[in-house]
Amino acid sequence: MNTSRRKVVLITGASSGIGQACAEVLGARGHAVHGTSRHPRADGAHHRMGVLDVTDDDSVRRAVASVLAAEGRLDVVVNSAGFVLSGAVEDVSIDEARRQLDTNFLGVLRVCQAVLPTMRAQRSGLIVNISSMGGAAGLPFQGLYSASKFALEGLTESLRLEVASFGIEATLLQPGDVRTRVRDYRVRAQRSGPGSAYRETFERVMAMVESGEGAGVAPEQVAQKVLSLVERQRVDVRYSVGHLSQRAALVSKRLLPARTFEHIVMALHGLSRR
């Protein structure tokens, strides 16, 4: 690849799923990719791996410093680290909620704050925040996950406005279901077990959700979309990727009356009113 087009890229959550696929696809394309996670595996064929825990300020600072020491610049950040907290809103403890927001929302904020001084000095940079369709519509029994992604959406919209004059861009990518290890990493609210008023419905909805994830698109499809964003001159506010039916659902949210859309979401999850 022509060195002027070769981007230095930092990716969080690159030990698995979407982040890992991004590291492999962007690395194979010739970009200088630094993948990170709390428990990094060996370097990939075309990318390095390092330690970065998005919930730890020092860890974020060290990881960014290490990329800058190795490359002297940082062009792109892909914020992919995240997990799903499942459970009825009533059943989620405040500590569980805090951990969800600390990773999925504050984690992205920490990384953005750590890289922006460099991007401002360069007068260029791109931040790709991996949101979710759960960041466009509240999902049942994933309320705190949806809240974390709605927060990420608002943060990214604001950030775009603030950094545009420095030549920096930020964008959101909303994947539908993707076949990753999201199920292994899922945390169930402790109060979701015996004694929860929602238990039966919760278990039924979670079985549907997990079967949807298992039938999701390959993470490489999301990575190809990220690659296209990295190599674009300008990026829009948000993009979606995934099965057509799920992307169509996002469009229908914009077009339909809110209550009609809610009715569809309930029906899709086998939920009904009393």
Ligand SMILES: NC(=O)c1ccc[n+]([C@@H]2O[C@H](COP(=O)([O-])OP(=O)(O)OC[C@H]3O[C@@H](n4cnc5c(N)ncnc54)[C@H](OP(=O)(O)O)[C@@H]3O)[C@@H](O)[C@H]2O)c1
């Ligand atoms: N899979 C889907 O269906 C789907 C759909 C829409 C959106 N998304 C979003 O896409 C992103 C990636 O999801 P995925 O499905 O690819 O996930 P995944 O396969 O479960 O992998 C999660 C990644 O996040 C890392 N991670 C977790 N906590 C971390 C922390 N505190 N600091 C740094 N890294 C951390 C994990 O690495 P370590 O354990 O090694 O730290 C791992 O690399 C998430 O933001 C998720 O919300 C996923």
